[in-house]
Amino acid sequence: MAGTSTFMEVVKAAAKQGSAACDSVAIRADQKSYSYQQLVSSAVNISRFLSSEDLNSSAGNGHLNGACVGIIAKPSAEFVAGILGTWLSGGVAVPLALSYPEAELLHVLKDSDVSIILSTEDYHELMQNVAAKSSAKCSLIPSVPVGRTEAEKAPLENFHSSHERGEEDPALIVYTSGTTGKPKGAVHTHKSISAQVRTLTDAWEYTSSDHIHVHGLFNALLAPLYAGSTVEFMTKFSVRGIWQRWCESYHEGIKADDAITVFTGVPTMYTRLIQGYEAMGTDLQAASASAARNLRLMMCGSSALPYPVMQRWEAITGHRLLERYGMTEFVMAISNPLKGERRGGTVGKPFPGVEVKILEDESGNDAPGVGELCIRSPSLFKEYWKLPEVTRESFIEGGFFKTGDAVRVDEDGYYLIMGRTSADIMKVGGYKLSALEIEAILLEANKDYGEVVCAIIVPEEEAKRKCAEELKPAITLDELCTWAKDKLAPYKLPTRLFLWDSLPRNAMGKDEVVIKAKILGSKLKQNFDIPSEQEASNP
Incomplete structure (x- = not known):
């Protein structure tokens, strides 16, 4: 790839023998831990398999040359290895939502021209049936081994990653939720992904010492991996499980080696965690609150955080939740600060490098500074897949993306999301x-x-x-x-x-x-x- 410090370059460097991160834990899921070397070694094996399938015969030499690879798996090391392996072989990763009904899966497969579906065992039968109704092949994602094998001990530099594509080439197609009709595919490039992970790593100070309890693709997966952190997947949301995991992390004030340091969730999760806390006995409440106070950072996003929930959470844990703003098309653009005032009811201020315009109502009925938020950012998506007219209509002069969200800026420059302009x-x-x-x-x-x-x-x-x-x-x-x-x-x-x-x-x-x-x-x-x-x- 052209350029420096791209996401894949950093992850591969972390996985090389002799590097500080080689044997450190990259992914933890289902009580199992996977090192950076194990993760990237599995990605290399997937890349070799994809290249051998010759999915894009016009490219020759097994290079996928932008062929789309569908990936369906629960949050796991296999899911991450599937994405990395696709990129190593020159393909475009298309994550498939576990919640999609068959009709929506078929739409995404056909719309994105997926050549092959990589699936874990638990979804393989479903995806074979779906693949039979499309032109895609279907194959199992090999499990990422937990123990060290001879293949994983081999230097990764033996694998020549000439199949990787340029910074401006598509890397990822993420389909929107489809509430405005059928889902649209937002195309992210290697450059936009690398820009986003660097921005979030700097803003939230991710390091190799962090252990993140997660939901989300960029902010709580790719960015921490870029920083050499450990990402711990929640296979399903469990109020009891989360409180217990935090208590184990900081039992009687002693920090465990695998202690959670960062947690990110949505408002409903925090509401349910509050309910769970209030149902505890006095002693367990004290232990749980004490453990939660030891985390470095707690974040909230995806929808507006009710102020009473923010207040109650801060009273219990001492954490003022860090609210931020993003969407599929640019991932994250505005955030309350890691250090400094986190203003309730706002999503903070634009990240460095993010430019903002506010389109005010032409009728003049809106108050000054209120209007539709438009974003220009290095992490902005390239286009909507195969929808050139929709893409054109989504931008204004200067390359600013129209978010469809109405905003107001307060006297100190904090942004308040007023809602969707359409609803x-x-x-x-x-x-x-x-x-x-x-x-x-x-x-x-x-x-x-x-x-x-x-x-x-x-x-x-x-x-x-x-x-x-x-x-x-x-x-x-x-x-x-x-x-x-x-x-x-x-x-x-x-x-x-x-x-x-x-x-x-x-x-x-x-x-x-x-x-x-x-x-x-x-x-x-x-x-x-x-x-x-x-x-x-x-x-």
């Missing part, structure tokens, strides 16, 4: 309102983090629905409005209230906005317009 911003009585801003205020009424109430703002005329969640369920509309009238302008007060036991969420813990709109449609009948699936979505 969370609405007109009521001639005023433009942010549903997320109103939601944040209404959530302060909540003292029971596990229950849900939806407050519905009913706009006039062309008005659109919005709901705020996780409020105290016994409250009435009058009580809610009485409580909120000193905090919200009259035109921001809710006019309808609907109660549900729960709301649908996706795999990341986000609300399924489209489903909520459909539920509301059956309740509200013709009283006001429900937005279309595209309008109501949050990609």
Whole structure:
């Protein structure tokens, strides 16, 4: 590859015999640990297999030359080795979501022109059936061995990585959630990946001493591996398991060799961890809180963090959660600081090297500094796969990507996400309102983090629905409005209230906005317009 300090160069260097990181743990999953050398040795074997398959015969010499490789596996060393092996052989990795139904898997396979699917044993039968309906082959990802073998002891420099591609070539296609229709493939290059991992490593000071408890691909996987950290996968979310793992890390104040130092999650995870903590006995609470305070960093993202949850978590653990902002197309662009003020209700300030523009409403109805957020960054994706027109429409002059998120910047330069311009911003009585801003205020009424109430703002005329969640369920509309009238302008007060036991969420813990709109449609009948699936979505 051209350039210096690319992601693959750093990981391969860490795996070489004699390097400081060679035998250090790269991945921990299912109570097993895998070194950097074991991980990259497995990637080399996968690369040799892919090259021998001659998936792109026009390239010759077994070089994949940009052929797409689908990868499906639970969070594991095999998943990481599959991605690295694809890159070593000159291919483009296409991660396949475990939550995809068969129809969506087929769409992604056909849309991305996947030549071969790499699958672990537990998904192999499913993927063979899916592959039979497409032009893709299907093969098992070989298990990453736990013990040392002769092959792994061999110097990795014997493998000539001439198959790797240039910095500007595609490396990864990540499909969006598909809430605006069928999923779109966001194409990241080797350059954009390397830029992102360097940015996050610097911003959050990842080092080889870190042990990260994770969800996420870039911020909690590739960036730590770039820094030589250990990544520990949660195979499934477990409140008891997480608290127990932290207690084991810092038993009676003594730090274990494999102690967790960084944790990253979504708001729903922290809500459930609070519930789990409050159900503990006094002694276990004390031990759990003490252990959690020893972690170096705790982060939260993917959706807005309710302020009461942030406050309660800080009271329990001493950690002010670090909120940040990103999306598939550029991964991370804005973050509260590692050191310095982490301002609740905001996502912080742009990373170094990230440029921001705010497109204000042409009608002039928006307050100054409020509008659609546009981003230009070295980590920005290249294009939407095979969608040139959609790609063009997603950018403005100067190469700034239109995020579709409305933002406001406070007096100190901290960014507040006001919501999706297509779903969370609405007109009521001639005023433009942010549903997320109103939601944040209404959530302060909540003292029971596990229950849900939806407050519905009913706009006039062309008005659109919005709901705020996780409020105290016994409250009435009058009580809610009485409580909120000193905090919200009259035109921001809710006019309808609907109660549900729960709301649908996706795999990341986000609300399924489209489903909520459909539920509301059956309740509200013709009283006001429900937005279309595209309008109501949050990609």
